[in-house]
Amino acid sequence: xxxxxxxxxxxxxxxxxxxxxxxxxxxxxxxxxxxxxxxxxxxxxxxxxxxxxxxxxxxxxxxxxxxxxxxxxxxxxxxxxxxxxxxxxxxxxxxxxxxxxxxxxxxxxxxxxxxxxxxxxxxxxxxxxxxxxxxxxxxxxxxxxxxxxxxxxxxxxxxxxxxxxxxxxxxxxxxxxxxxxxxxxxxxxxxxxxxxxxxxxxxxxxxxxxxxxxxxxxxxxxxxxxxxxxxxxxxxxxxxxxxxxxxxxxxxxxxxxxxxxxxxxxxxxxxxxxxxxxxxxxxxxxxxxxxxxxxxxxxxxxxxxxxxxxxxxxxxxxxxxxxxxxxxxxxxxxxxxxxxxxxxxxxxxxxxxxxxxxxxxxxxxxxxxxxxxxxxxxxxxxxxxxxxxxxxxxxxxxxxxxxxxxxxxxxxxxxxxxxxxxxxxxxxxxxxxxxxxxxxxxxxxxxxxxxxxxxxxxxxxxxxxxxxxxxxxxxxxxxxxxxxxxxxxxxxxxxxxxxxxxxxxxxxxxxxxxxxxxxxxxxxxxxxxxxxxxxxxxxxxxxxxxxxxxxxxxxxxxxxxxxxxxxxxxxxxxxxxxxxxxxxxxxxxx
Numbered sequence: 193x194x195x196x197x198x199x200x201x202x203x204x205x206x207x208x209x210x211x212x213x214x215x216x217x218x219x220x221x222x223x224x225x226x227x228x229x230x231x232x233x234x235x236x237x238x239x240x241x242x243x244x245x246x247x248x249x250x251x252x253x254x255x256x257x258x259x260x261x262x263x264x265x266x267x268x269x270x271x272x273x274x275x276x277x278x279x280x281x282x283x284x285x286x287x288x289x290x291x292x293x294x295x296x297x298x299x300x301x302x303x304x305x306x307x308x309x310x311x312x313x314x315x316x317x318x319x320x321x322x323x324x325x326x327x328x329x330x331x332x333x334x335x336x337x338x339x340x341x342x343x344x345x346x347x348x349x350x351x352x353x354x355x356x357x358x359x360x361x362x363x364x365x366x367x368x369x370x371x372x373x374x375x376x377x378x379x380x381x382x383x384x385x386x387x388x389x390x391x392x393x394x395x396x397x398x399x400x401x402x403x404x405x406x407x408x409x410x411x412x413x414x415x416x417x418x419x420x421x422x423x424x425x426x427x428x429x430x431x432x433x434x435x436x437x438x439x440x441x442x443x444x445x446x447x448x449x450x451x452x453x454x455x456x457x458x459x460x461x462x463x464x465x466x467x468x469x470x471x472x473x474x475x476x477x478x479x480x481x482x483x484x485x486x487x488x489x490x491x492x493x494x495x496x497x498x499x500x501x502x503x504x505x506x507x508x509x510x511x512x513x514x515x516x517x518x519x520x521x522x523x524x525x526x527x528x529x530x531x532x533x534x535x536x537x538x539x540x541x542x543x544x545x546x547x548x549x550x551x552x553x554x555x556x557x558x559x560x561x562x563x564x565x566x567x568x569x570x571x572x573x574x575x576x577x578x579x580x581x582x583x584x585x586x587x588x589x590x591x592x593x594x595x596x597x598x599x600x601x602x603x604x605x606x607x608x609x610x611x612x613x614x615x616x617x618x619x620x621x622x623x624x625x626x627x628x629x630x631x632x633x634x635x636x637x638x639x640x641x642x643x644x645x646x647x648x649x650x651x652x653x654x655x656x657x658x659x660x661x662x663x664x665x666x667x668x669x670x671x672x673x674x675x676x677x678x679x680x681x682x683x684x685x686x687x688x689x690x691x692x693x694x695x696x697x698x699x700x701x702x703x704x705x706x707x708x709x710x711x712x713x714x715x716x717x718x719x720x721x722x723x724x725x726x727x728x729x730x731x732x733x734x735x736x737x738x739x740x741x742x743x744x745x746x747x748x749x750x751x752x753x754x755x756x757x758x759x760x761x762x763x764x765x766x767x768x769x770x771x772x773x774x775x776x777x778x779x780x781x782x
Contacts, residue, residue: 211379216344217243219380220369221250223348226382227355229279231255231270231642233263237283239310239323239371244281255642255671258663260287262635264294264305269639271303273597273619273647275421277355278639281308284371285323289330293629295364296334300625302417304358307331307366311340314370327368336363344373345380352383360388362421362510390422390510392535393527401479401506401523402539408477410552411435412500414460415449416442416529418482418509420618424530428481429453431537436549437479438556440468443489444600444610447621448482451614454553457560460498461489463610463755467563469498471556476500479536480507480521482529484514486626493756508532567611577725578751581605581680584730585612588652588678591731593738596648597640599623601633603654604686608755631660634677638664641675648738650676655707656685662713668743669718676737679710682750690754695763714745723747 214222220243224232231253236244247254257263260282267278278298282288288309298305309331311317312324328338337357339350351367358365392398405411413435419428425448432439432455439449443461450456458465460472472478478500485507490499504522507515508529515524525532540546572580585605589612592598598613599622600606615621622640624632633651641649653661658679668675689703711721720742724733730748737744757763768774 211381213377213379215242215375215377216347217246217374219348219382220351220374221246221252222380222382223351223355224252224279225250227277227352227385229277232279232281233257233266233270233639234281235260235263235283235287237287237310239284240281240308240369240374242374255667255673257635257667260290261292261294261631262638262661262664262667264291264298264307265632265635266639266642267305268294268298268301268303269599269622269636270643271298271305271639272301272622272636273640274643275619276304276643277358278303278305279308280305281310283323284310284312284327285325288327289325292330292334294635295331295366297624297627297629297632298364299334299336300627302362302421303364304362305364306355306358307335307364309366309368311368311370313372315372317370328366331366334364335366336361338366338368340368341370341373344376345378347373348380348382352385356386360386390528390531392531393508393525397523397525398532398535398539401525402536402543404477404504404506404523405435405479405536406540406543406546408435410474411437411477411479412472412475413437413439414442414472414478414480414483414485415439415445416481416483417445417448418529419448419533420445420482422482422528422530424482424528424533425449425618427530427533427537429455431533431540434537434540434546436546436552438468438471438552440465440472442480442483443486444623444625445621446610446613447615447618450616452616455556457556458563458614459610461491461610462493463608464493465563465611466494466496466566467556467559469493469496470559473498473500475503477504477506480505480519481533482508484509484511485518487518488626490519572753573751574727575751578682578749579725579727579730581608581682581750581753581755583727584680584748584750585609587727587730588734589613591734592650593648596620596650596738597622597637597644598650598652599633599636599640600652601654601657602628602630602687603657604690604754605680605682605750606633606652606654606657607687609652630654630657633657634661634675635664637675637677638668638673641673648676650678650734653677653679654686655679655681655683655705655710658710662710662745665714665717665719665743665745674741674743676734676743677745678734679745679747680750681707681710681747682752683707684752686752686754687757690757691763693754694757695766710745710747714743719743719745721745721747723749725749
């Protein structure tokens, strides 16, 4: 029997206006099929097992993970590189509460993740039963929409609506389903997916912005995540070329403009490009294209307070609530980044006939070359058996396949990689964004590899964060997912240790780590593991890991060199008033 054809026929018939008798579990699964779901991530649980049993027959792969937080990160990574929904599902109660961190990260990444949260039975809820908790309040601030399925007969309707809203509003949603609602039978119609066509924005705002850009003496474009999500890089480039405008990437969106373009200047934000910062500091008009201008992403860096205070700011975002929220703006355009860039180009052309500004182009190249040379000469000495982190990051960048997808965790070395990671295509770069949680990179890389098996998927992870995600090596081995982890092993929680150095007289409380050989641990799990102790070994190690097409952990031994403090904006020198807190010495904590 051809199960796949039968399932597709059911979905086609049930979405054509007809109603078909089926169980709520079947209606739920057929809704997933109608929405194009091919993969889900989670841990199997009794609360939804009646529906889970149907996944293979419906052509849906279930990736069984080691921890539910990582399932949500995998769904996030999958969503970001495919442009499709990422779906995670788990057991009610503790399985669902483990989703929270991953869903919060997806929220700030604007990823259309659908969290399916089976709940305790409808007739026992509130009695304090096994694995019971209220599952809606904990997601209320980190989802775009939540729905509690209040009747088995509304299973398809409400599930489908959640999928539609996740895509329309670019963010995670929650579908909460009492576990007994998967059972029974009824006549169901499976809704067809609804996709909202996005506009370029209001004509008056577009006209005003076009006039400002046409008259600008030094326009600069910030290419944000919205450019990647809208597939608008080509349109952004065309506008930049007509204006001869330098293009900078918004923080942690290094793939939002091709690095090999002559107008590309690199990323803003922590450990970003000095060229980008120096050029935007000269702007009289800034076009923030598909960027919410997050507060952390424009903080002073490298000793540069680079945000152009006197510049006119044009902000384009699909969410009207983001317009002018962080930075004072002159024009707000509520529109799709791709469509807005195209319309702005047409309107600027109507305003003025511009030609290539060779002087500005020369200035751009000069700043880029100066930053390139500074990076190349940045001191990062090796030690016996250990590599300077900047040397390691530069070697990784040189060996990186052009079509690679790279995810980065939070932490000192991973954050310094913002200076080195460059991409020519998108989507290629994944990060935990402003939620900044540890343990993000590896599961996100796994989800990305599931979504795009044709591309290498590489995670940059500090040794502290690796302790939160190394359990998913078992998932990669079991599920045959050849994701690669580059583990920066320097024996410390580097970002926090840097704060202890700068503010707490080197009292290293809780920041020193004693690690096993992570390559040996990976081998014991059935993956490929290798240890790298010299910079000359890095290129071969990365290329070999990609070529092997096996789950691989690269245990990269680094010195304890640290970059600038991560949260300088949030610290002040400590003040101790009680005598007992002024007596201890730093030696006691080393």
